[in-house]
Amino acid sequence: MQPAGTIPPQDWMTAPATRAVLDALTADGQTVMFVGGCVRDALIGRPVGDIDIATPDPPETVTALLQRAGLKAVPTGIEHGTVTAVSGHRPFEITTLREDVETYGRHARVAFTDDWTADAARRDFTMNAMFCAPDGTVYDPFGGWDDLVAGRVRFVGKAEDRVQEDYLRLLRFFRFYARYGRGAPDADALRAAERHASQLTTLAAERIHHELLKFLEAANPGPAARVIHDHGILQPVLPEARHAERLRALAAVERELGVIIDPLRRMAAWLDLREAHRLGARLRLSNKQDRHLRQLAAPAETVRADMAPRDLRRPLHRLGRDLVRDLYLLAAAERSAAGERLDAAALAAGLREIEAWQPKRLPVDGGDVKALGVPPGPRIKQLLDALDAWWVDRDFQPGRAACLAELRRRVAAEHPGG
Incomplete structure (x- = not known):
């Protein structure tokens, strides 16, 4: 040489x-x-x-x-x-x-x-x-x-031969294109990828999952995701990967706000999550990843990108910082992908509220409920859940004395004169 x-x-x-x-x-x-x-x-x-x-x-x-x-x-x-x-x-x-x-x-x-x-x-x-x-x-x-x-990602030798040696190179090509490519993808590589996309079904789900998460770690995988969608590369194994514009928008929001890249959050932006309950098994996600993806698909609390910082505290209390952060960023990406102009300062303020969140605990517990004569059973949890909602509505401000007073009022209301 x-x-x-x-x-x-x-x-x-x-x-x-x-x-x-x-x-x-x-x-x-x-x-x-x-x-x-x-x-x-x-x-x-x-x-x-x-x-x-x-x-x-x-x-x-x-x-x-x-x-x-x-x-x-x-x-x-x-x-x-x-x-x-x-x-x-x-x-x-x-x-x-x-x-x-x-x-x-x-x-x-x-x-x-x-x-x-x-x-x-x-x-x-x-x-x-x-x-x-x-x-x-x-x-x-x-x-x-x-x-x-x-910015040319090109196979050594014939793309057709290299892809047939290991069909995972189809996805590896797009990962490198997302990280290092500029302009249109190499024509020979793209033809080989189209021709052999159906062979992705022969690969272990773990290998596909691992490669896709690496792809999603690129600074901006959106343009490559658009090529993947337009040429049907993932159609045989992951037809849900159809939201390239939302993925691009999320990458832009993350960059604007200085957020650390999370490939699973980006996967949620990229995929149609209407059947999220099936994706975990199909992609061989870990239990933690599967649970997080399902929670992003159907969260127990609504999180919007236009929420005032104070209004984020309820979902933060219910869902936790990590899930709310992802829901907030995904909501912003959804709006951006739809062509809306986002208020960067307001988004940043909301994100600061999320990052500064410290878990809060209701100042009373089951022992306090029992002390008021409520027998053990599901009613204790029902009372505590209702009191927690009252406390959250007041922005977590009532202290123990105020919470005990409200608890006594609620118990007394159930048993007037008791």
């Missing part, structure tokens, strides 16, 4: 934990390079997350080198040449250069190699098929750097 350029060494490349791994892997003179996402994100100035390193050494040698240097080596994917090094409490994925011998769905039979270009050729997108030496020299055998700068 010929160098394609250089980047100045960055903090993640020169950090002591990284240097310890590099020193261990190169102790016997071997060449190793950073690969994949860390190279891609470094080239465009995005924060680098996972650090992956490629080496011609087989995993047994990698393990021995790491252990010799006093580093922990975990055989996370030994049959495919992957060892995880732990240095400075941070994981580094070390993978032996590979080439595919045979592919079948998600899996492939691979052979280890010392050919860097052959290894790059088996990766999904050109922007993920770049290497970077520890000194910052970049190697780019398939034009990924130009594609990255231009």
